[in-house]
Amino acid sequence: MLEKLLITGASGGLGQICRQSLKPLARTMRLTARSGLGEAGEGEEIVYGSLDDAAALAEIVEGCDGIVHLGGQATEASWETIRAANIDGIVNLYEAVRLSTTKPRIIFASSNHTIGFYPQNQRLDTRSPVRPDGYYGVSKVFGEALASMYYDKFGIETASVRIGSCTAEPENYRMLSTWLSHRDFAQLIARIFAVPVLGCQVIYGASANSAGWWDNSAVSFLGWQPQDNAEAYRAKIEQSVPRPDPDAPVAKYQGGVFCADPIFKE
Ligand SMILES: NC(=O)c1ccc[n+]([C@@H]2O[C@H](COP(=O)([O-])OP(=O)(O)OC[C@H]3O[C@@H](n4cnc5c(N)ncnc54)[C@H](O)[C@@H]3O)[C@@H](O)[C@H]2O)c1
Numbered sequence: 001m002l003e004k005l006l007i008t009g010a011s012g013g014l015g016q017i018c019r020q021s022l023k024p025l026a027r028t029m030r031l032t033a034r035s036g037l038g039e040a041g042e043g044e045e046i047v048y049g050s051l052d053d054a055a056a057l058a059e060i061v062e063g064c065d066g067i068v069h070l071g072g073q074a075t076e077a078s079w080e081t082i083r084a085a086n087i088d089g090i091v092n093l094y095e096a097v098r099l100s101t102t103k104p105r106i107i108f109a110s111s112n113h114t115i116g117f118y119p120q121n122q123r124l125d126t127r128s129p130v131r132p133d134g135y136y137g138v139s140k141v142f143g144e145a146l147a148s149m150y151y152d153k154f155g156i157e158t159a160s161v162r163i164g165s166c167t168a169e170p171e172n173y174r175m176l177s178t179w180l181s182h183r184d185f186a187q188l189i190a191r192i193f194a195v196p197v198l199g200c201q202v203i204y205g206a207s208a209n210s211a212g213w214w215d216n217s218a219v220s221f222l223g224w225q226p227q228d229n230a231e232a233y234r235a236k237i238e239q240s241v242p243r244p245d246p247d248a249p250v251a252k253y254q255g256g257v258f259c260a261d262p263i264f265k266e
Contacts, residue, residue, distance in 0.1 A: 002026035006064040006104065008051070009071030011036040014109065014166055014185075019044075025066070025193060032060050038051030051089030054096070061096035066193050067106045069093060074260060076134045078266040080154065085191055086139035094150045103156060107192055110144055110202070111161040112178055116255020118213075120177065124254075125215040126202040133255035135264070138193035144202060146189060151200035159192045163205035164214075170230040172241050174256045176211045180251070181228035184208075191224040213254060 005026035009015045019031060025045065030045045033038050040046045049056035051071050061067070073085040091109075097104060109250030113125055116133025132138045140162075147158035154185035165171075166185050184207045192198060204214035207228040216224075244251040249260040 002043075002066040004028045004064045004067065004102075005066045006030045006032065006061060006183075007068045007070060008032050008060075009069070009096050009109075012070060012074065012245045014163075015070050017166075018070065018186070018189070019184050021182065022068065022189060025190055030060070031062060047221070051092060052084050054092040056198075057092045057096045058099060061093070062100050063102055064104045065102050067093075067097070067104045067188060068109075069106055070109045073136065074108070076136045076261045076264060078264045079266060081134050082135045086136070087142055088115065090143045090146055092135055094146055094156065097156055098150065098154050105193060105198060106156065106158040107189055107220075108143050108158055108160045110140045110149055110162045111137065111260075112162050112164050112204075113255050114140045114144065114162055116253060116258050118163040118194055118254045119252060120174075120213065120254055122254075123213055123215060124204075126204065126218045133253065133258045134261050137258065139147070148200050157198040158200050159186065159198060160200075160202045160203060162214075166205065170233045172238065172250075173237060173244060174250055175211050176230045176234060176237065177206075178254075179207055179209055179230040179233075180205045181207045181230075184228050186225070186227040188222075188224050191222045195222055234237065 002114045003106050005017050010031035032047050034050050037046045047060050073082050113133050114130050114137050116137050117131035132141050144160045150156040163173045164180050166180040170179040201219050203219050206212050209230040210225040250256045253259040
């Protein structure tokens with residue numbers, strides 16, 4: 001059991017899920033966001049701050065022995081927005097960890113958009129070269145590279161989880177391949193904190209989808225066995241969602257519509 005687990009981006013979609021599902025992992029959960037966390041519940045601490053504020057982050061990180069880093073810009077945006085949250089923000093986080101007395105293990109919410117330009121008929125493993133599909137995907141590649149450097153230089157351990165689509169249930173054809181159930185995500189996080197030695201790993205965050213594209217055998221030592229399979233929702237999707245044109249980016253590339261995004265300007 002962790003003493004103090006920090007969740008960044010705790011007011012976001014996955015942050016709210018993790019606030020509930022990760023309670024059994026730690027004696028205390030420290031939740032951080034820029035706003036909107038409500039009252040602290042039993043075993044919770046709430047600390048507000050922005051990822052771009054290095055001094056605030058240093059205080060937020062101190063005393064924690066695990067971090068689930070969910071905070072950041074979670075879709076494509078202008079470079080200025082991406083840079084503040086996902087480049088400067090993650091540098092601030094790793095510096096805070098390096099300078100902390102507790103040296104927490106980190107789970108970094110990376111993304112399938114690090115490899116978005118691979119075609120959907122290609123199977124990938126965790127050693128496949130990256131093919132990001134926008135500034136957002138590039139920023140997640142940066143986060144993974146930063147994690148690697150902080151491991152090699154300072155021994156700080158990270159699991160970069162390339163989350164597919166973490167939703168209550170799969171909502172479209174692409175998600176039959178990319179879906180990560182909330183339950184499987186929580187169990188993956190528990191395994192990452194449970195193993196005695198983690199090192200620095202990349203993991204595809206997807207359930208046991210029959211139509212999946214990603215091979216996690218390099219991280220089988222984690223003992224993570226996803227329980228859910230998007231296939232159970234195929235009939236529902238076929239009834240309710242129009243099948244996309246096979247030449248459209250959403251049907252062609254692993255990153256889906258992100259591959260068709262323009263370069264954003266603010
Ligand atoms: N939900 C998914 O399926 C999915 C898929 C791939 C990757 N991810 C990653 O998982 C993480 C969580 O995703 P989510 O769906 O909960 O996104 P979200 O947008 O709901 O939550 C992100 C949180 O980060 C906060 N944030 C943004 N910039 C910040 C800054 N500068 N300082 C402090 N906080 C800041 C936002 O306010 C928000 O609360 C993100 O990093 C996202 O890139 C999610």
